[in-house]
Amino acid sequence: xxxxxxxxxxFGATVVLAGAYTFREGLLRVDVDxxxxxxxxxxxxxxxxxxxxxxxxxxxxxxxxAGQHAGQMMPLVHAVAKELQRYPxxxxxxxxxxxxxxxxxxxxxxxxxxxDEPGETVHVxxxxxxxxxxxxELAAFAPGA
Amino acid sequence: xYHTERQAAISKTRGFEGPASAGVLExxxxxxxxxxxxxxxxxxxxxNAQRRHSAMTNRTRRFIPVIAFLAAASxxxxxxxxxxxxxxxxxxxxxxERWLHVRVISTNAKGETVRVNVxxxxxxKVLPAIDHDRLHNGKVRxxxxxxxxxxxxxxxxxxxxxxxxxxxxxxxKDADISVAKKEGQFLVHVHDKNKxxxxxxxxxxxxxxxxxxxSAGKDELDIVAGLHALASQGDQELVSVxxxxxxxxxxxxxxxxxx
Numbered sequence: 001x002x003x004x005x006x007x008x009x010x011f012g013a014t015v016v017l018a019g020a021y022t023f024r025e026g027l028l029r030v031d032v033d034x035x036x037x038x039x040x041x042x043x044x045x046x047x048x049x050x051x052x053x054x055x056x057x058x059x060x061x062x063x064x065x066a067g068q069h070a071g072q073m074m075p076l077v078h079a080v081a082k083e084l085q086r087y088p089x090x091x092x093x094x095x096x097x098x099x100x101x102x103x104x105x106x107x108x109x110x111x112x113x114x115x116d117e118p119g120e121t122v123h124v125x126x127x128x129x130x131x132x133x134x135x136x137e138l139a140a141f142a143p144g145a
Numbered sequence: 146x147y148h149t150e151r152q153a154a155i156s157k158t159r160g161f162e163g164p165a166s167a168g169v170l171e172x173x174x175x176x177x178x179x180x181x182x183x184x185x186x187x188x189x190x191x192x193n194a195q196r197r198h199s200a201m202t203n204r205t206r207r208f209i210p211v212i213a214f215l216a217a218a219s220x221x222x223x224x225x226x227x228x229x230x231x232x233x234x235x236x237x238x239x240x241x242e243r244w245l246h247v248r249v250i251s252t253n254a255k256g257e258t259v260r261v262n263v264x265x266x267x268x269x270k271v272l273p274a275i276d277h278d279r280l281h282n283g284k285v286r287x288x289x290x291x292x293x294x295x296x297x298x299x300x301x302x303x304x305x306x307x308x309x310x311x312x313x314x315x316x317x318k319d320a321d322i323s324v325a326k327k328e329g330q331f332l333v334h335v336h337d338k339n340k341x342x343x344x345x346x347x348x349x350x351x352x353x354x355x356x357x358x359x360s361a362g363k364d365e366l367d368i369v370a371g372l373h374a375l376a377s378q379g380d381q382e383l384v385s386v387x388x389x390x391x392x393x394x395x396x397x398x399x400x401x402x403x404x
Contacts, residue, residue: 079274083267087242090401091262098255 025049026110029125036119048130055137063141071142078135085109085128242266243376244401248394262401265376272369283369284361298359304331305352331355342389351378 025048032042055063067074084090084106093104101116111131115122243265251257273283280286304312304326313324321336329352337344357374361367375397384395 076271076274079271080267083264083270087264087267087401090264091260093262094260095258097257 022047022049025129026108026127027125028127028130029123031121031123033121034119035121039119048127051130052133052137055134063138067138067141068143071138074135074139074142078132078139081111081128081131081135084111085132088128242401243378243397243399245375246394246396246398249391250393251391253390264401265372265397269369269372269376272372280368284365284367286365288364301355301359305356326352329353343387344389345385345387347382347385349381349383351375351381354378 028044028046028048028051030042030044032040034040087106088109090106091103092106093102095102099116099118101114103112103114105112106128109129110125110127113122113124245263245265245268247259247261247263249257249259269283272280276282307326309325309327311323311325313322315322319337319339321334321338323332323334325332325334331348331350331352333346333348335346337346351374354371354374357370358366358368360370378397380396380398382394382396384393386393
């Protein structure tokens with residue numbers, strides 16, 4: 001019984017440690033809700049630390065394709081993400097136009113974009129460290145990199 | 146007694162002064178004991194381990210809370226440390242960072258508002274990464290540095306080296322305009338009289354900033370140098386536009402929050 005208890009404790013501790021390691025960089029969250037007829041609802045929640053890891057399993061030709069499309073912007077994204085990490089709590093942009101509302105900010109080292117407009121709501125949260133990692137990886141696949 | 150001096154020295158080191166053969170026997174006994182110890186099944190694997198033999202002494206038990214605390218601290222250290230660092234960075238940045246704020250508040254029915262807060266240092270670092278159209282390497286190319294035969298650089302240099310005063314004053318039925326230099330600031334004031342309500346534009350630019358902007362090559366403005374010069378200025382309002390339907394403010398301070 002004691003042995004089983006010790007095994008359970010060991011397993012539990014491993015799960016807690018693995019959880020803490022997986023979520024150490026926070027959560028990548030994308031929520032899109034269209035309240036129009038047949039509107040789509042997309043909710044993606046991922047541990048941010050898994051994204052750079054998952055990129056190692058993406059086929060090379062797909063990364064090259066992504067690099068061709070977005071690679072040129074990646075040095076800029078990388079520079080912004082890297083610098084924004086020095087501002088973990090900042091209100092950057094807030095635009096209100098009647099019922100339309102856009103807010104871009106950083107909170108706890110996470111980059112947050114909130115868009116509210118009649119019939120559609122978009123919320124994106126991504127840790128700045130993850131944006132930094134991904135943009136650096138994609139920049140390597142940019143043409144001429 | 147000893148066969149060699151070396152054997153004697155070894156025996157002395159072991160703390161055994163007897164004959165060398167006795168020393169060898171003693172070592173053999175210790176080795177046998179060790180083997181026995183390691184061959185045994187560890188006491189903590191017995192189900193009745195507590196009753197048979199307590200693996201922990203009272204002295205060890207006293208350290209349990211300390212060990213538990215250290216384990217918990219090491220578990221949460223990776224999560225806690227960045228937060229603490231972030232908080233420190235935030236407080237440090239609040240002291241040293243300079244922020245450029247833009248507010249546009251419309252008084253129309255929709256009540257449009259735009260609030261933009263940009264850390265100057267961030268802009269300084271990010272702008273050189275943009276290479277698009279006329280903006281490259283933190284400099285923007287403009288085509289009118291020599292507008293209609295007026296050399297803007299020479300004009301600015303003349304204003305910079307001159308004493309404080311009002312250089313241009315226009316007073317008409319439509320508008321009052323004045324351009325002046327006062328305490329190292331370049332001031333432009335426009336009062337539009339045609340508007341049904343009060344309308345006023347005030348621009349205040351430090352001369353050092355203008356000088357830095359014009360420090361680039363011909364037909365170029367060095368935006369990064371301008372921002373760097375702006376960062377060294379104290380809290381101040383740069384642009385203020387008060388119109389009958391909107392208010393625009395651009396100012397500089399060290400706060401990273403909206404008012």
